[in-house]
Amino acid sequence: MNGVSSRQATANIELQGHLIDSLTLSKVIDMVLEMGGDYRINDIEIGTQKKDISYVSLTVGAKDAAELESLLETLKPYGIKMAAQQETRLETVQDPAALAEKVYRLKCPKRIHIQGEWVDVEGNAPWVIRVDATARKAEVIELKDLKPGDQVLAGAYGVEW
Numbered sequence: 001m002n003g004v005s006s007r008q009a010t011a012n013i014e015l016q017g018h019l020i021d022s023l024t025l026s027k028v029i030d031m032v033l034e035m036g037g038d039y040r041i042n043d044i045e046i047g048t049q050k051k052d053i054s055y056v057s058l059t060v061g062a063k064d065a066a067e068l069e070s071l072l073e074t075l076k077p078y079g080i081k082m083a084a085q086q087e088t089r090l091e092t093v094q095d096p097a098a099l100a101e102k103v104y105r106l107k108c109p110k111r112i113h114i115q116g117e118w119v120d121v122e123g124n125a126p127w128v129i130r131v132d133a134t135a136r137k138a139e140v141i142e143l144k145d146l147k148p149g150d151q152v153l154a155g156a157y158g159v160e161w
Contacts, residue, residue: 019055096147
């Protein structure tokens, strides 16, 4: 679709499954448009048999990073995966109390992409994900356990739901 390349913020996402008969692809595209975003289909493989799995790669765009994050959060229930080339965005904690207002505490991802590799996230509570990129470790912790200098997940890039 026209306009994705001119957007301030874009992300490459992938969907896999029974995308046509379940109307998942249609629902994702409708949601992108309803939220004021744009999309472009980069690649699509549609199964020819009922048992076949379909695949689509999309670029979605929004006017800024905050709207893109909101769009990606809304699309999570449809089983989106962020394309592997996008690294997880981390934020270093300066003041844990101040971070509590903006930290991403929504649905916990299964894996995140750090330094070219997928890393499993340990735990499954809706708190915050602390990341140790050197040890290639990501864990769910409560906000009260954050310390200055900790790195936390700061967005939906490089995240597998």
